[in-house]
Amino acid sequence: MNWECVNCGQYNSLGDCCENCASQECDRCHKPIELDEDIGVEQVYGEIDNFGAHLHEFYDGAWRVHLECLTPAEKILYDKIEEDES
Numbered sequence: 174m175n176w177e178c179v180n181c182g183q184y185n186s187l188g189d190c191c192e193n194c195a196s197q198e199c200d201r202c203h204k205p206i207e208l209d210e211d212i213g214v215e216q217v218y219g220e221i222d223n224f225g226a227h228l229h230e231f232y233d234g235a236w237r238v239h240l241e242c243l244t245p246a247e248k249i250l251y252d253k254i255e256e257d258e259s
């Protein structure tokens with residue numbers, strides 16, 4: 174069975190998202206991110222920012238990044254949110 178990827182239109186055997194599009198890539202260094210090792214904006218700034226707006230991406234337009242690809246300022250915020258949750 175061949176599926177057409179909804180993202181890139183390539184035919185593949187995986188489903189409506191091909192292997193390429195399903196694998197996460199860091200938006201800053203463009204290397205693959207292991208499952209569960211990706212950091213999203215909500216893990217840094219929380220679900221909602223100070224003005225009550227829902228954040229969907231980092232200030233530079235990145236969606237998913239490595240922990241080590243966070244800026245020092247973002248890393249501080251990330252550690253703080255992790256602390257608050259535990």
Ligand SMILES: [Zn+2]
Nearest residue numbers: 178181191194
């Ligand atoms: Zn695809």
Ligand SMILES: [Zn+2]
Nearest residue numbers: 199202239242
């Ligand atoms: Zn990265």
